[in-house]
Amino acid sequence: MNKTLILGIETSCDETAAAVVSGGSRLHSNIIASQAELHRKYGGVVPEIASRRHLETVNFVIEQALSAAGCTFSDLAAIAVTYGPGLVGALLVGVNTAKTLAYALGKPLLAVNHIEAHIAANYLVQEIQFPAVCLVASGGHTTLLYLAARGEAELLGATRDDAAGEAFDKIARVLNLGYPGGPAIEQAAQSGNPEAFSFPRAFSGRDDLFEFSFSGLKSAVINTVHRLEQKGEKTPAADVAAAFQQAVVEILVEKTRLAAAEKKVKTVLLAGGVAANSLLRDRLEQVLREDGRKLFYPPPDLCTDNAAMVAAAGWDLFREGKFAGLDLNAVPVLDIFRQGE
Ligand code: KG4
Numbered sequence: 572m573n574k575t576l577i578l579g580i581e582t583s584c585d586e587t588a589a590a591v592v593s594g595g596s597r598l599h600s601n602i603i604a605s606q607a608e609l610h611r612k613y614g615g616v617v618p619e620i621a622s623r624r625h626l627e628t629v630n631f632v633i634e635q636a637l638s639a640a641g642c643t644f645s646d647l648a649a650i651a652v653t654y655g656p657g658l659v660g661a662l663l664v665g666v667n668t669a670k671t672l673a674y675a676l677g678k679p680l681l682a683v684n685h686i687e688a689h690i691a692a693n694y695l696v697q698e699i700q701f702p703a704v705c706l707v708a709s710g711g712h713t714t715l716l717y718l719a720a721r722g723e724a725e726l727l728g729a730t731r732d733d734a735a736g737e738a739f740d741k742i743a744r745v746l747n748l749g750y751p752g753g754p755a756i757e758q759a760a761q762s763g764n765p766e767a768f769s770f771p772r773a774f775s776g777r778d779d780l781f782e783f784s785f786s787g788l789k790s791a792v793i794n795t796v797h798r799l800e801q802k803g804e805k806t807p808a809a810d811v812a813a814a815f816q817q818a819v820v821e822i823l824v825e826k827t828r829l830a831a832a833e834k835k836v837k838t839v840l841l842a843g844g845v846a847a848n849s850l851l852r853d854r855l856e857q858v859l860r861e862d863g864r865k866l867f868y869p870p871p872d873l874c875t876d877n878a879a880m881v882a883a884a885g886w887d888l889f890r891e892g893k894f895a896g897l898d899l900n901a902v903p904v905l906d907i908f909r910q911g912e
């Protein structure tokens with residue numbers, strides 16, 4: 572047995588994933604079975620279909636992760652699984668699979684918060700100097716955090732309504748660009764003019780400096796598209812995508828820059844699916860460099876949902892002996908400070 576080898580399992584949304592990581596940072600395998608194709612025709616994730624597909628796939632994905640890592644179940648030190656936040660039926664597949672394995676193998680079970688896991692994706696690619704500020708932007712969350720050390724997160728602010736990724740997905744649907752929306756908008760925007768439309772940015776006042784709001788922007792884009800349709804004009808999808816992407820990126824960059832300045836950190840991390848966006852990476856990197864700070868982010872396949880990040884975050888729980896019981900349940904609504912109920 573390798574005393575640091577952790578199997579991670581992730582089924583919170585529409586990726587069935589398993590990975591093997593040692594010592595919380597060394598990646599041995601990372602298998603992701605995406606369901607995107609299955610949900611595409613519905614324009615978003617259908618929870619029942621997601622759970623059923625997780626059930627059909629999870630055992631094969633785990634077998635592949637072990638075989639690609641060149642290890643067996645008996646080599647593992649522990650089993651880590653995402654237990655929330657996410658879709659309850661989808662989460663339950665991973666949680667029950669992990670509990671069964673932990674029981675049958677007599678290994679510790681580690682209950683990982685999906686948001687902590689997104690942050691931990693950064694630890695798989697580079698050594699991080701703390702303290703740091705982290706922007707987690709995904710389909711379900713847009714949150715600014717202060718990290719005093721690895722695994723120690725303090726909330727600075729979050730979205731009051733839609734998450735950034737959710738806004739990308741909705742606008743992509745309105746523009747008929749397909750699902751998932753983020754990559755589709757990013758691609759369409761490449762041939763668009765970001766100045767063709769001027770969409771609102773919600774920056775707000777001093778007391779809610781680190782909070783986000785994307786619902787006004789989303790409505791403004793949708794209203795613009797509807798107005799064009801009513802006038803019988805063809806929507807210039809590339810221009811709308813480019814102007815929308817620019818607005819979201821500007822908000823994310825400005826607030827993250829302010830948070831880093833206020834907390835006086837040298838290090839800033841990006842995490843979550845939206846962190847795969849090249850415009851966000853480039854703009855943020857540029858403004859932080861001007862301020863004398865350094866930006867880190869995982870490669871795109873470690874930004875979106877995967878199990879390597881779950882195994883990496885599981886390592887922090889393992890080191891501290893924070894093992895979950897076999898009564899672990901899925902917790903669909905879970906913030907970053909609560910470790911279960
Ligand atoms: O982290 P993630 O895989 O799942 C959640 O935990 O939600 O994030 C998925 C979100 C989706 O909303 C997707 O549209 C967005 O991340 N996304 C992107 C990009 N790639 C994925 N958003 C903008 N640009 C991208 N390149």
Ligand code: ZN
Pocket residue numbers: 685689709710843844875876
């Ligand atoms: Zn995620």
